[in-house]
Amino acid sequence: RFTEHDLAYLKEIGDYPDDFIEYLRNFKFKATIRSVVEGEVVFNNEPLIQVEGPLVDCQLVETAILNIVNYQTLIATKAARVRSACGDDALLEFGTRRAQEFDAALWGTRAAYIGGFDATSNVRAAKIFGIPASGTHAHALVQAYRNDYDAFMAYAKTHKDCVFLVDTYDTLRSGVPNAIKVAKELGDQINFLGVRIDSGDMAYISKRVREQLDEAGFPD
Numbered sequence: 681r682f683t684e685h686d687l688a689y690l691k692e693i694g695d696y697p698d699d700f701i702e703y704l705r706n707f708k709f710k711a712t713i714r715s716v717v718e719g720e721v722v723f724n725n726e727p728l729i730q731v732e733g734p735l736v737d738c739q740l741v742e743t744a745i746l747n748i749v750n751y752q753t754l755i756a757t758k759a760a761r762v763r764s765a766c767g768d769d770a771l772l773e774f775g776t777r778r779a780q781e782f783d784a785a786l787w788g789t790r791a792a793y794i795g796g797f798d799a800t801s802n803v804r805a806a807k808i809f810g811i812p813a814s815g816t817h818a819h820a821l822v823q824a825y826r827n828d829y830d831a832f833m834a835y836a837k838t839h840k841d842c843v844f845l846v847d848t849y850d851t852l853r854s855g856v857p858n859a860i861k862v863a864k865e866l867g868d869q870i871n872f873l874g875v876r877i878d879s880g881d882m883a884y885i886s887k888r889v890r891e892q893l894d895e896a897g898f899p900d
Contacts, residue, residue, distance in 0.1 A: 681708075682705060684705075685843040686704075687705055687878065690704070693755070706813050707736075709731060709737055709740070709741075710733050710740055711731050711733025711737035711741070712731070712732045712733055712736055713729065713730070713732075714727040714729070714730045714732075715728060715730070716728055716729075718738070718794065719756075719791065719794050721760075722889050726831055727815065728749060729745060729749065731745070740799070750785075751784065751787065751788070752788070752790070752791040753791070753792075753806060754791075755788045755791035755792055755795065756792070756794050756795035757795065758792075758795070759773075759793075759795025759796050759797050760795040761772075762796070763795065763796030763797070766794075768797050770799075770861075771796065771797040771798050771799075772797065772798065772799050772801065772814050772815070773788075773793065773797045773799070774800075774801045775788055775792065775801070775802075776801065776802045776805075776813070777787070782795050786802070786805045786809075788807065789802045789805035789806075789809070789811065790809050793809070793811045794879045797813065798814075799811065799812040799813060799814035800812070800813060800837060801813070801814065801815035805852070807832070810891070816845055816876050817835050817844075817845055818845070819833075819845060819847075819878070820846045820893075821831075821834075821835065822845065822848040822849070823848060827843075827849075827858075828846070828854050828855050828858035828859070829846065829861060829862065832844045832859055832862040833862050833865075836862055836869075837868055839870075840870055840871055841873055842862075842863070842870050842871065842872050842873060843873045843874050843875065843876050844875050844876065845875075845876045846858075846859055846876065846877060846889070847876075847877050847878050847879050847880060847885075848877045851880060851885055851889065852885065852888055852889070852892070853879060855875070856875060856889050856892045856893070859872075859891070860892070860896040862899075863898065864896070872898065874893075874898075875889060875893070877889065
């Protein structure tokens with residue numbers, strides 16, 4: 681529905697006749713909207729949403745529908761492909777910092793969850809949409825301690841389930857070796873779940889990290 685504030689603004693910016701403004705004042709949406717079930721797999725050139733009704737009604741919702749569907753199907757499709765590639769491994773969504781803006785972070789989180797991710801670091805999105813919240817620690821923690829070892833040790837002493845962020849300084853020479861060192865020193869006192877990499881050549885670094893963890897006795 682158009683509010684009086686909406687109508688006043690339209691009159692201010694355009695030379696619209698009074699009968700058109702009155703038409704908008706009394707406007708009621710009469711179109712019918714049909715869509716696939718949310719989360720359903722669809723393919724190229726397959727219709728997602730059908731809007732049927734008077735031309736005015738259809739045009740009023742066109743831009744909004746495209747804005748919502750285009751972005752969220754992009755994220756959900758990417759998430760589904762990642763899920764397909766990683767099988768049953770846990771997937772956490774950490775995309776808020778690189779989202780285009782605040783609302784995009786919320787709806788992107790929701791789309792990633794629909795696409796197959798398990799949890800999110802975006803606590804607001806978790807609260808609004810009922811998505812499990814999860815996360816690790818920040819680069820700032822490592823920088824505050826000025827070295828990987830002390831930061832990982834401090835984190836491990838307050839979090840039994842540990843995923844260490846290893847790329848603050850040097851992933852292969854400092855981050856992973858110190859994560860392994862802390863995990864071995866604390867042993868059964870923690871549940872060492874793995875490491876997190878945020879930067880660099882992921883294809884290369886992830887394989888080297890996997891080798892380091894395997895050699896240290898952490899194949900899982």
